[in-house]
Amino acid sequence: MTAEAREAGAPEDPAADGLRPLDIALLTYKGNPFCGGQGVYVRHLSRELARLGHRVEVIGAQPYPVLDEGYDGLSLTELPSLDLYRQPDPFRTPGRGEYRDWIDALEVATMWTGGFPEPLTFSLRARRHLRARRGAFDVVHDNQTLGYGLLGDVGAPLVTTIHHPITVDRQLELDAADSRQRRWSVRRWYAFTRMQKRVARRLPSVLTVSGTSRQEIVDHLGVRQDRIHVVHIGADTDLFSPDPSVPVVPGRIVTTSSADVPLKGLVYLVEALAKVRAEHPGAHLVVVGKRPAEGPVAQAMERYGLEGAVDFVKGISDAELVDLVRSAQVACVPSLYEGFSLPAAEAMATGTPLLATTGGAIPEVAGRDGETCLAVPPGDSGALAAGLGRLLGDPDLRARLGAAGRERVLRHFTWARAAEGTVARYREAIERAGGGRDTADHRTTRPASGGPATARGAASPAPGGPATTGAASVAPGGPAAATDGAAQGSVPAAAGAPAGAGPSARVGSAGAGSPLSASSAGAGSPAPTAATGPVSPAPADVTGVNSESRATC
Template sequence: MDRSVDVGEPSRPTEFSTTAAAEPTGLSASSPVSTTGPTLCIDGYNIAMTKGTGIATYGRNLLSTVRGMGYDTQVIYGPPRKRSKRPLLNETALVDAERPRKNRRIARYLQTLTSRNGVKAWPVTPSGEVFWPTRAGGRPQASSFWAAHDLFFRANRSFSAYRKETPVDFDVEGGRRPDIMHWTATLPLHARGVPNVYTIHDLIPLRLPHTTLDDKPAYFALCRAIARRADHIAVVSETTRQDVIRMLGVSEDRVTNTYQAVHLPSSLTSRPDAEVATELEGIFDLGWKDYFLHFGAIEPKKNLGRIVEAYLASGCTTPLVVVGGRAWLDEPETALMNQVLADKGPSAERIRRYEYLPFSMLVSLIRGARATLFPSLYEGFGLPVLESMALGTAVLTSTGGSLPEVAGDAAISVDPYDVPAMSRGLRALEQDEALRLDLEARGRIQAAKFSVEAYRARLADLYAKVGA
């Protein structure tokens, strides 16, 4: 059954964002891990951020999945504090809220200049004494960690200045060198002596340059450097796979599409609907399946400006809830919404905005929504669509980027530039209860195609290609 709404002319190419509005999906590390299988290490560049990002979610889900495959897991961090003789202080440095002291100019110059020669990472073994911040996702599912002073900061500075990547050496005294290094983002780093896999989530700065603030020549140079150096490249959709092959000149046999999977804690998904409904009414004064929801960082590719325009033009009385913090170039996206809220007229009562919510609360909001609105301009994957379908919520999405791969025929799909089409989709979701229930059922079936088991099989194929 075709659920697409009249889309008019084909949409223009757009962009993918990996910034989430709330805590990353994933579990904290509390269960024992295997130490007999191969060891996989990922970077903690996004995982270390105090608020979740889509790439942090990706990294946490990756750790959880490969643990289930028998891998031992590690994370490498780049704390601003140098190595201490006291192991406990090395661990606290990974999650310390203390503001780092700025390096003096000469020291910073020397650090940037010498970064190309390599940095040494030291092992950090969890003591069980340090409490990790749960609002940022808790301790990653890893048995041990590595740390290298200012690793990501100095590597990025070095590449920006000299177009040179930073090698990483593992000080194996007291630690176990990983059998494979999986960089979860485009970083100017590579591990010496082990296979290096890089995930490229999208090429949005090149496809939709007007939607990001990246230095485009530097970004292109970094992507090309990764394409040359990588033992293998992982992507999360066929859309991105074809972009990488075509735009970076990578041979097809060096790029593997693994897609993604959703890891939703059973403690949240198994809660009775009635309990969640009571929570939503008590906290937000929202009824069960009686509001539209948009969540994600506010930036151009998320298309919030058109969502609000379409919602106001639709005449729908179902409230619109927007959850998302400011990212970049957000002013045009929020201008209409902010004006409506400032006027405090009748339309203002229909829109609710929250900058940040804990992950557990966001899951409740997704479960209780009449529909998730995610007509993004372009996505490398589109995790909010998959999360919503898995939680039994109808979805209105777009024809941009990889979103048709994720949504299949289980969502209303519109041209992301066609505001009237969005308005028609909103009215259909508000007025047609049978349509909503059908989309919910189809969504659960579609979400099952991105199961953990399928993800494990794709990852096993990926790592087999680099001999791990």
């Protein structure tokens, strides 16, 4: 149905569940689907929600999400930040003309002092935007921003996804820090987790991706169990599927990992490769991720003479990624911890046999050892080497595990199932809030249906105010104006921040200005190393979906 027909009051076709279609605001403060799990989640969930008959407006900051084409009611609104971590000038200092309001000043000040500002500053811009469009949405779905700006009234019932607590990544980074300076730097970078903990405790409805993550949200963030609901995410089983025409390369092992993130456990897989090559000299590893210039992985490759046996690829397309996984004799997930593990589900969906650790929620995805995968303890290079040796030497075992793995994914872990479960939680949240929005129809603020669209100029102007190009304009009277009551200083200071202080029509390609990639959704990437100005790479996407990053930027 077109926007014009809805405005005229024409009856709507029901959604797939037989009820009225919902208008959904899906928030993502980083949305690159090639460099961080947050973008992968938003891309696939938004598509499946649209397939179910709902209208989804993704509201995101740089790097902007990429949405799939051809779905009615699926659109993007760009809500720009200052994009401080973009390439080729990460940790840049914006020009004077780039500052629009006090939120921009807060963003820069937090970066200058070694913190990560984006969860807080995006939440403040999102609140202003949503309040200016009150009545446009039935539900607001936040993808782990967990910023102060999303507390209180955002114009519709709020549902929040927490993939896993970023405090887990923080602790792993601290454990791997080798100096007092490094530990200080990690603590400062992850200071935003104190804000996320305070916000999480006040959320009415939390979705998470696994039972393991559910318990950790209780333990680490103090959220009540009755407010947390598990909705498994999944693989794109149409894309990630077996294809016998793709030749399997003897000895090939594939993993998706970021070399500089301790959580990913890549160093243990490199050590395992060195051991298994004594028995299988043709064994070699292809890492979907950035080649490390230094650090434990680079040192291990040099120590064991593996320079010609380990390749790194990045910037590949989805189709290229699928064919790479299909071509492997073994897919491996060596992580010390995962909140879900999309790489495991995707590898299994292609029919490639999986060797995975038991870190975090990986067993919930991969299944039982010997039935749908081979499972080994995390952080054990000897166990990884034994598992690799078994799989490389036993074609019947590979065939059996590959077939059983795909069947498991088809039964339990698809994006269609994820969307259905998410809609059920939306409707529960709407019912708790009193049954829905006002009868006055504000949908004229949405793009007409007929495919992805972009609403540039993130925030709608306040009544009587000027139109804006960007997050918001500074109203007369000072930087605190035009913020819907969020006057400077009225929002709790970001953890560690100074006190007082949508894809567009470019569907199919990443938003311009991708930040440094190293990794996984950011958690676990190197933190800044100085209080007066960060000098080392920042997380590509600090979201808590870090376990699911493709690391292909």
